Amino acid sequence: MHEIIKDICYSCTGDISQIHVDAIVNAANSSLLGGGGVDGAIHQAAGPTLYAACRQIREQSLPAGLPPGEVVSTHAGRLPAEYVIHTVGPVWSGGDQEESLILASCYEQAIIEAQRLGCRSIAFPSISTGVYRFPKKQATEIAWRVVYEYIQHTDAPMKIYLIFFTKHDEKIFLQATRTTGD
Numbered sequence: 001m002h003e004i005i006k007d008i009c010y011s012c013t014g015d016i017s018q019i020h021v022d023a024i025v026n027a028a029n030s031s032l033l034g035g036g037g038v039d040g041a042i043h044q045a046a047g048p049t050l051y052a053a054c055r056q057i058r059e060q061s062l063p064a065g066l067p068p069g070e071v072v073s074t075h076a077g078r079l080p081a082e083y084v085i086h087t088v089g090p091v092w093s094g095g096d097q098e099e100s101l102i103l104a105s106c107y108e109q110a111i112i113e114a115q116r117l118g119c120r121s122i123a124f125p126s127i128s129t130g131v132y133r134f135p136k137k138q139a140t141e142i143a144w145r146v147v148y149e150y151i152q153h154t155d156a157p158m159k160i161y162l163i164f165f166t167k168h169d170e171k172i173f174l175q176a177t178r179t180t181g182d
Contacts, residue, residue, distance in 0.1 A: 002170075002174060004162075004174075004177050005151060007159070008151055008157055008159060008160065009147060009151060009159070009160045009161075009162075010159070010160070010161050010162070011161070011162045011163075011164065011170055011173055011174065011177075012161070012162075012163060012164070012170065013163075013164050013165070013166060013167050013169070013170045014163055014164075015041065015163075016038060016041070016042065016123055016124075016125050016163040017041050017042050017044075017045035017046070017079055018045070018080065019080065019081070019123045019161060019163060020080045020081070021080075021081050021119075021121040021122060021123045021159070021161060022081060022082050022083065022114070022117070022118075022119035022120055022121045022122065022158075023073070023076075023081055023082065023083040023084070023085050023110075023113075023114045023117065023119045023121070023122045023123070024042065024076070024079065024081045024083075024084055024085070024122070024123045025084075025085045025086075025087060025106075025110045025122065025123065025124045025125060025127070026038065026039055026042045026084050026085065026086045026087070026125075027039060027087065027088075027089055027125050027126075027127045027128065027130070028066065028086040028087065028088055029065075029088060030064075030065030030066050030067065030068070030088050031058070031065050032054040032055075032057060032058055032062070032065065032066055032072070032086055033051060033054055033055060033058070034051060034054075036130075036131060037130040037131060038125040038130070038165075042079070042084060045077075045078065045079055046076055046077030046078055046079045046084065047077045047078040048077075049075070049077045049078075050074060050075070050076070050077040050079075050084065053074040053075060053077075054074060054086070057072055057074070065088075066086060066087075066088050067088065068088045068089065068090050068091075068102045068106075069087070069088070069089075069090070069101075069102040069103075069105035069106055069109065070087065070088070070105070070109060071085050071086060071087045071106070071109040071110050071112075071113045072085075072086050073085045073086070073113050073117060074086065081123070082119075083114075083117055083119065085110045085113050085114060085122070087106040087109065087110055087127065088106070089102070089103055089106050089127040089128030089132055089134065090102040090103055090128055090132065090134065091128070091132045091133070092128065092132060092133040092134045092135065099128075099134060100138070100142055103127060103128055103134060103139060103142050103143075104142050104145070104146050106127050106128075107124065107127070107142070107143055107146040107147065108146055108150075110122065110124065111146070111147075111150050111158075111160075114158060115158070119158055120158050120159065121158055121159040121160075121161070122158055122159075122160055122161070123160075123161040123162075123163050124143065124147075124160070124161070124162050124163065125163055125164075125165075126139060126140065126143070126162075126164055126165065126169055126173075127139070127143070129169070130165075136169060136172050137172055137176070140169075140172050140173040140176045141176045143162065143173070144173065144176045144177055147160055147162070148177075
């Protein structure tokens, strides 16, 4: 694990469904009912109660699904976290469909939701960089900018973990942190 900002921000390569934090962020699809990649791994590790909670949200408040850039939270089922904060990242369409703004909103809204829930720690995957094809370098720069701004403007920030699927993806993130000058 790499400590990016002392006692506040960390990065590592691993399985986000195994991280011991108050909340993990799920890079969900709009259905909230599971899928591939991070979403599938989280649903599988959490067990059927997570699926049931997401289905209830769909039936009661989000019949059309969760829009990109927004969040909704559930319990975490069998995960070592207490909450799952679901967000839908943008599908990359060349960069002229406000993808960067939507991706930034995913991170910002997840932090706001974690604060609302009283969380002291949160773990993020690299949102939209898998099947949604958001360019990894640009996505990590956006994630880092949002996290860095949150840390700089909060008196007592929660611990933030950025969890990457591969060492290469984490290396891209670590390079982005160096350009910020912390």
